[in-house]
Each structure stands twice: as C-alpha cells, then as structure tokens.
Amino acid sequence: MISSDPAIWVSALLSLFVFSYLIKETVLYHIAENTLVTTTLAHSIVTGVVVIMTVAVYPILRGNFVNIIPLFLGLMLITRLSKKYAWLSKYGTAYLVGVGNGVIIRSVIQSDIIKQIQATSFSLLTDPLKLFNNLILSSSVIVTILYFIFTIPKYHEMKAAKYINKWARWVMIVGFSFSFASVMVSRISGATRFLNLVLVDWLGIYFG
Amino acid sequence: MSDGLLQKFITLERKYIYLVVLIVAAIPTVKPLGIPIVISEETRIFYQEIEKLEPGDVIFLWITTDAGDYPEIGQTSESILQELFARDVKVLMASGRMATSMLFLPNLERISDKFGKVNGVDWMYYGYIPGEEVAMASLAADFHSIPVDVYGTPIEQLSILNNLNTISDVQLFIGALESPDDLAAVVRQIHVTYGAKCLVTVTQKCLSAATPYLGAGQIAGILKGVRGGAEFEQITHRPGLLSQQIDVQVLVQGSVLILGFSYMISDAIIRLKQKKEVEK
Numbered sequence: 044m045i046s047s048d049p050a051i052w053v054s055a056l057l058s059l060f061v062f063s064y065l066i067k068e069t070v071l072y073h074i075a076e077n078t079l080v081t082t083t084l085a086h087s088i089v090t091g092v093v094v095i096m097t098v099a100v101y102p103i104l105r106g107n108f109v110n111i112i113p114l115f116l117g118l119m120l121i122t123r124l125s126k127k128y129a130w131l132s133k134y135g136t137a138y139l140v141g142v143g144n145g146v147i148i149r150s151v152i153q154s155d156i157i158k159q160i161q162a163t164s165f166s167l168l169t170d171p172l173k174l175f176n177n178l179i180l181s182s183s184v185i186v187t188i189l190y191f192i193f194t195i196p197k198y199h200e201m202k203a204a205k206y207i208n209k210w211a212r213w214v215m216i217v218g219f220s221f222s223f224a225s226v227m228v229s230r231i232s233g234a235t236r237f238l239n240l241v242l243v244d245w246l247g248i249y250f251g
Numbered sequence: 252m253s254d255g256l257l258q259k260f261i262t263l264e265r266k267y268i269y270l271v272v273l274i275v276a277a278i279p280t281v282k283p284l285g286i287p288i289v290i291s292e293e294t295r296i297f298y299q300e301i302e303k304l305e306p307g308d309v310i311f312l313w314i315t316t317d318a319g320d321y322p323e324i325g326q327t328s329e330s331i332l333q334e335l336f337a338r339d340v341k342v343l344m345a346s347g348r349m350a351t352s353m354l355f356l357p358n359l360e361r362i363s364d365k366f367g368k369v370n371g372v373d374w375m376y377y378g379y380i381p382g383e384e385v386a387m388a389s390l391a392a393d394f395h396s397i398p399v400d401v402y403g404t405p406i407e408q409l410s411i412l413n414n415l416n417t418i419s420d421v422q423l424f425i426g427a428l429e430s431p432d433d434l435a436a437v438v439r440q441i442h443v444t445y446g447a448k449c450l451v452t453v454t455q456k457c458l459s460a461a462t463p464y465l466g467a468g469q470i471a472g473i474l475k476g477v478r479g480g481a482e483f484e485q486i487t488h489r490p491g492l493l494s495q496q497i498d499v500q501v502l503v504q505g506s507v508l509i510l511g512f513s514y515m516i517s518d519a520i521i522r523l524k525q526k527k528e529v530e531k
Contacts, residue, residue, distance in 0.1 A: 065269055090349045094381055097399050146388045150443040154435070154469060158443075162467035222459045228504065229323065229455035232477045235499045236322035238273075238280045239492070250282040 044247040055245035058237050113138075186211040257517040268510060275506045279498035286498050293465075294482040297472035300423065300450055301331070306339035309415060310423040313387065313437065314355060315347035320429040320454050321354045326493055327452045327480030328427040329358050334487045336366035336373070341411055343421065345377035345390060345397075347433060352378050352401060371409040376401045384436035391418040391440055418445045426451040431460030438469045452479060 046052065060075035099114045116135040123132035163184050165177035189204075190211035198204055242248050304310065312332070316325050335342055344359070346352055359376060368374055378401030380386040389396050394415055395406055406412055418424060424447045426437045434457055442449045448471045453461050455476035464470045474483055477500060480493040 065266070086353070087349055090352075090379060091381075094379065097403065098397065102398055143385055146385050147439060150439040154438045154443045154464075158467045158469055159463055162463070218459065222456075225458045226456040227507075228500070229320075229476065231500060231503050231507075232323050232455065232496070233319055235276065235280070235477075235496045235503070238276050238499065239496070242277060242280050248281045 046245050046247060051240070051244050055241050058240060062237075183210075183214040187214050190215075257521055261514055261517050261521065271510070272503060272506055276499050276503045279502055280495075283495055284498045284502075286501050288478075288481055288485050288494065288497055290482045290486050291475075291479075293473050293475065294479055294486060297450055297474055297479075298483065298486050300448070300472050301334060301338070304335070304338055304340050304422060307341065308422040309341045309343065309411070309420070310335065310425060311418060311421045312342055312344045312425045312427070313347065314344065314351050314427040315433045316354070316427060316429045317348055317350045318354060321350075322492075322496075323454045323476050323480065324427040324429060324452050325351075325354055325358075326491065327474055327483060328355065329362060330480060330483050330487065330489060330491065330493070331425060331427075331452065332359065332362050333366070333489060334483075336362065336368050337487075339373075342374040343377075343394070343411070343415075344374065346379045347383055347386065348429075349379050352376075356401065370402070371400075371404065372411055375409050375411050383432070384440060387436055388440045388444070391445060393417065418447050421447070423447075424449045428452070428457060429454050431457050434460055434464065438464050442469050450474075 057075045057078060060069075060071040063069045064072045095114075095117075099110045099117075103110045103114070116138050118135075119131045120135040121132075122128040122130075163181050165174075165181065169177070186207050189198075190208050192198060199208070312328065312335075314325070314328050316323075316328075332342065346355065356376065356378075359374075362368075363370065363374060370376075377390070377397050380390060380397060382389070394412055394417065397406065399405055400409065415421065418441055424437070424441050426433070426441075426449060428434050428437065428451055434451060434453060437449055437451065441447050449469070450472040451461065451470055452474035453476070458475055461470065461473055461475075465473055474480060477493055477496055481497045484490050484494050
C-alpha cells in the first residue's frame with residue numbers, strides 16, 4: 044500500500060527528479076539539485092554554529108579562557124574576505140596546516156612505509172601457493188616503483204627497462220580497474236537503496 | 252550471429268540498457284529471491300573479534316558517512332551496534348561527518364530502546380566532531396576534550412566515561428568509514444599511535460585502500476561494503492535490509508557483466524571481420 048509518510052514522499056519524489064536526468068536535463072532535476080545544495084548548506088551552517096558554541100564559546104563563558112586562542116585564530120580566517128586585512132588569515136591557516144601535518148607526520152612513516160615494506164617482504168619457507176602469491180605481490184611492487192624512478196640517468200633507455208615498464212603498466216591497469224570496479228559496486232548499492240525507497244517504502248509494492 | 256544484429260547491439264542506445272538494468276534490479280527488490288549468502292573469512296574474523304568481548308567491556312565506534320554511503324556502512328553500523336548491545340558491551344560513539352548525526356541518531360535511539368539500554372550508562376554519542384583526523388587524534392588522546400555529548404549533556408555527568416580517559420582504555424576500536432582518508436586516519440591515529448585493535452567496515456570504494464592495511468595486520472578485521480554488512484547480519488542471525496539488497500546486487504552486477512562482455516565480444520567479432528575484409 045502506498046506510504047502516507049510525508050518524508051518518504053519527499054525522498055521518493057526528489058530521487059525520481061534526480062533520475063529524470065537520464066532522459067534529459069529537466070526542471071525537475073534542477074529542483075532536486077537546488078534543494079540538495081540549499082539544505083546541505085543550511086544544515087552545515089547550523090551545525091557549524093552549534094559546534095562552535097558548545098566546544099568553544101560556552102567553555103569560555105564557564106572560565107576556560109584557553110579556548111579564546113583557537114576561537115581567535117578561527118575568526119582570523121574570516122579576514123580573508125577583506126583585501127586590507129587578508130594577511131591576518133595566514134596565521135589561522137598556518138595553525139590549521141601545522142597541526143594537521145604534525146598529527147599525520149608522527150605516525151605516517153610507521154603506518155604507510157615501514158609496516159607496508161614489512162608486509163611486502165616474505166619468507167621462502169612457506170606453502171607453494173602462498174609463495175607464488177607473495178612473489179607476484181612483491182615483484183609488482185618493485186616494478187611499479189621502478190617505473191616512477193626518473194633520477195637514475197638513462198635508466199628508461201635500457202632494454203630491460205622496457206619490459207619492466209610494460210609489466211608495471213599492466214600492474215597499474217589491473218589496480219586501477221579494481222578501484223573502478225569497487226566504485227561501481229558502491230554506486231550500485233546506492234541505486235539499490237533508491238529502488239527500495241521508491242518501490243517498497245513509497246509505493247508499497249512487495250511480494251516477500 | 253549476423254553482422255547486422257551485432258552492429259545493432261553495439262550501437263544500442265543507453266536508455267535501453269538502463270531499462271534492462273532497471274527491470275533486473277526491480278524484480279528482486281519487490282520479490283526477494285533468497286539467494287544464499289556465503290559468509291566470507293573476513294566476516295568470520297570480524298565476528299570472532301566481537302565474540303571475544305565480555306559484558307561490561309567498552310568499545311569506541313567512529314562513524315563517518317554521508318547520505319550517499321549510509322545504505323552501505325550506516326546500516327552495517329546499526330547491525331554491529333545491535334550485536335554489541337546484545338552482548339552488554341558499552342559503546343562510545345562519534346562522527347566525523349555532519350550528516351551522520353542526522354542519519355544515525357534516530358536509529359541509535361531506536362536500537363537503544365529495543366535493547367533497553369540507557370544513554371550515559373550503556374552508550375554515549377559525541378555527535379559530529381569537526382576536524383577529521385585532528386579531531387580523531389584529539390578525542391583519542393582525551394575523551395574529555397569534548398565538553399558535551401550530542402544532546403548537550405556535560406561529559407562529567409555521564410557515568411560511562413568514569414575511569415575512561417584515552418583510547419587505550421577501551422577494548423576495541425570500530426571504524427565505519429566511507430573514504431580512504433578516514434581509513435588512513437584510523438590506522439595512523441588509533442592503531443599506530445596507541446596500538447589499539449581496529450576493526451573497520453568500509454564502503455566498496457575503499458577496498459583497494461584497505462587491502463594493504465589488512466595485509467600488514469594494521470586492521471584486525473574488515474566488513475566490505477553491502478556484502479560484508481549482509482554477511483554480518485546473517486552470522487548474527489538478524490537479517491535486515493542489507494541481506495535483502497544482496498539479491499539485487501548479485502543480479503545487477505551479473506547483468507552488467509553479461510552486457511559488458513557481450514559488448515566486448517560483439518565489438519571484437521565486428522573488428523576482426525572488418526580487418527579480414529580490408530586484407531582481402
């Protein structure tokens with residue numbers, strides 16, 4: 044039976060409006076697009092204000108005056124709108140970038156380099172299938188790294204480099220294809236949910 | 252097969268292909284086919300880690316998802332939460348995206364009521380914390396750095412946080428992550444910095460980024476997209492929306508594969524024939 048919930052009606056209709064783009068760019072599509080943009084923006088503004096009030100302003104009013112510093116740095120970012128005082132925004136930006144990089148750098152070498160190198164290395168004393176898999180994996184990593192080396196003089200002019208580069212290109216093509224396929228499957232999930240919303244939740248068509 | 256038919260197939264307008272895929276997807280949506288779901292080794296490992304938890308243990312659940320990815324990892328998070336509540340495990344939660352609170356909070360309250368759990372005692376939810384990786388690092392270092400929860404209740408009034416200060420004090424960290432950047436942030440800020448055991452549920456598009464971390468042992472367990480979520484529902488005997496979606500996923504992916512391969516084969520046959528005619 045067709046749903047009487049207004050939220051489901053709005054969701055289903057807006058979803059159909061978006062999918063009308065498959066036929067052509069319609070007014071309905073623009074209605075849905077603009078509704079999404081405006082509601083997302085409104086929600087972001089409200090959420091931003093609430094977060095600043097709860098995390099910064101109220102603690103300051105309760106006596107935690109240290110929070111004035113990050114609040115002040117955040118306000119300095121707004122000076123970017125003024126041509127005369129835009130230079131002040133660089134202090135806020137510098138703080139943001141500095142803290143962000145600092146937090147990442149302390150552990151990126153361990154997580155993305157050392158551990159990955161350890162995982163790529165392997166023991167020869169293992170079962171044949173595992174050994175074969177490990178050989179493929181390690182050799183693929185090495186040839187892909189070699190493909191992007193441009194600091195060794197005349198490396199890419201060597202005869203062996205031609206075969207290594209071809210091998211590396213195939214490895215990368217397979218990798219990118221896998222990524223593309225993963226994204227496609229992810230999008231199918233979204234489309235599946237859309238069909239469930241329209242057919243089952245909205246129109247009530249279900250023979251389960 | 253005649254050349255004319257092959258030529259018509261490879262020049263077929265997109266709208267007909269969309270229609271075919273739509274019909275293939277609509278049929279199992281309205282009439283579930285009950286395609287059996289085989290539980291993968293990754294899901295078993297994920298579930299085994301949850302089985303190791305004792306009543307009273309505390310875990311941290313970090314959810315980052317927008318509306319587009321909520322059907323994948325949001326619903327998986329709900330399944331995980333149900334299993335945790337069923338085991339009387341306490342849950343701390345936070346989000347790295349604005350939209351997550353709006354989408355997740357009503358479902359969290361529904362699941363809490365279903366299991367008779369109390370906010371502040373059995374679970375607490377910080378809500379959206381801006382700053383992504385920096386926010387994660389800050390919260391992991393000090394649970395009291397955020398002064399209030401999502402309802403505006405001061406942290407000091409929540410008994411669940413008694414004797415809990417950093418991420419090292421919880422038994423497990425579970426991340427429901429929609430992007431590779433979030434995944435990298437969890438590995439860097441939670442696993443590497445604190446040595447905490449991390450389980451993740453990721454969107455399908457994160458899989459290529461997750462595989463190296465899984466292989467290196469930096470992630471203890473993973474649920475992969477809708478399939479992983481559906482398998483988790485099956486293994487916990489709580490089939491839900493994700494299990495229903497598997498039928499659609501299997502048929503749509505199968506039809507896309509068949510159409511894709513048919514196109515490639517048809518195109519190859521026509522090109523070969525044209526090449527032979529040119530050679531003649």
